Amino acid sequence: MSDLAGTTTANQAQRFIRRFTPAQRYMHAVLFTSFLGLAATGLPLRFRESMWARALSRLVGGFGAILFMHKFFAIILSIAFLIHVKEIIQRGIINREKGIFWGPTSMVANWKDVKDVIAHMRWFIGLGPKPEFERYAYWEKFDYWAVFWGMVVIGFSGYAMWFAPFFAHFLPGWALNAVLVIHSEEALLAILFIFSIHFVNTHIRPDSFPMDMVIFTGVESEEEFKHKRTLEYKRMQAAGKLEARLGEAPGSYQVRFSKIVGFIAIFIGLTLLVLTLTSYFGS
Numbered sequence: 001m002s003d004l005a006g007t008t009t010a011n012q013a014q015r016f017i018r019r020f021t022p023a024q025r026y027m028h029a030v031l032f033t034s035f036l037g038l039a040a041t042g043l044p045l046r047f048r049e050s051m052w053a054r055a056l057s058r059l060v061g062g063f064g065a066i067l068f069m070h071k072f073f074a075i076i077l078s079i080a081f082l083i084h085v086k087e088i089i090q091r092g093i094i095n096r097e098k099g100i101f102w103g104p105t106s107m108v109a110n111w112k113d114v115k116d117v118i119a120h121m122r123w124f125i126g127l128g129p130k131p132e133f134e135r136y137a138y139w140e141k142f143d144y145w146a147v148f149w150g151m152v153v154i155g156f157s158g159y160a161m162w163f164a165p166f167f168a169h170f171l172p173g174w175a176l177n178a179v180l181v182i183h184s185e186e187a188l189l190a191i192l193f194i195f196s197i198h199f200v201n202t203h204i205r206p207d208s209f210p211m212d213m214v215i216f217t218g219v220e221s222e223e224e225f226k227h228k229r230t231l232e233y234k235r236m237q238a239a240g241k242l243e244a245r246l247g248e249a250p251g252s253y254q255v256r257f258s259k260i261v262g263f264i265a266i267f268i269g270l271t272l273l274v275l276t277l278t279s280y281f282g283s
Contacts, residue, residue: 030076104235
C-alpha cells in the first residue's frame with residue numbers, strides 16, 4: 001500500500017502531457033490485438049507441417065477452425081484500417097486540416113527526417129549530438145507506413161484468395177497463384193518487422209525500456225515528453241499551447257493493467273517470432 005501511495009504522490013507532483021486521445025488508444029488496441037490474432041492463426045497455416053502447428057490444430061479443432069479465426073481477425077483489422085483511412089480523408093481532404101499531409105505533426109516523411117537519420121547515425125558512433133525530434137520521429141513514420149503498405153498488399157492478396165471465384169473474373173490465373181505467394185511472404189515480413197524492429201524501437205530502446213506506456217495511458221510526464229519530443233515541446237511552449245495539452249496522471253490500476261496487457265502482447269509476439277524463425281529455417 002505504501003508503494004502505491006508513493007506512486008500516486010509522485011504522479012501528482014509532476015505534470016503530464018496528453019499525447020494520444022482515447023479513440024487513438026482504442027484503435028491501437030484493436031490493431032495490435034487483431035494483428036496478434038492474425039499472426040497466431042496465420043503461422044500455423046503457413047507451417048502446418050511443424051510439430052507446434054499440428055499440436056495447436058488439435059487443440060482448437062483442426063486447421064479449419066484456425067482458418068475461420070484467421071478470417072475473423074482479418075475482418076476486424078480491415079474495418080479498423082478503413083475507419084482510419086476515412087478519418088484521414090475527413091480531416092485532411094474534406095475538413096482541410098493543416099498538418100495531416102505536411103508539417104511537424106504529419107506522419108508523412110520530410111527532409112528533416114532524412115537529416116535526423118543521418119544525425120542519429122552520427123550520434124550512434126559518437127560523431128555528433130543526438131538529434132531533437134518532433135511529434136513523430138523518423139522510425140515511427142517508417143513503422144506507420146510499413147503497416148499501411150502491409151495492409152494494402154496483405155489485405156488485397158488475402159481477400160483475393162478468400163473470394164477467388166469473384167477475383168477470377170478480372171484477374172488471370174497466374175495472378176491468383178501469385179497472390180498466395182505474396183500473401184504468405186509479405187505476412188512473414190510483417191511479423192518479423194513488428195515483432196523485432198517495432199518492438200525494439202518502441203519498447204526495448206533505453207528511453208523506454210522495458211515498455212513505453214504512453215500508447216496505453218495516453219499521457220507521459222512532462223520531463224519525459226520534453227526529453228523525447230524536444231522540438232514539439234519547444235513549439236508548443238512558444239505557441240502557448242502547452243497548458244492545453246495537460247492531462248491527468250494515470251492511476252495505479254491503469255498502469256498495472258496496461259503493463260499486464262503490454263507484457264502479454266510482447267510475450268506472444270516474441271514467441272511467434274521464435275516460432276517463425278525456427279519453422280522457416282527448419283523447413
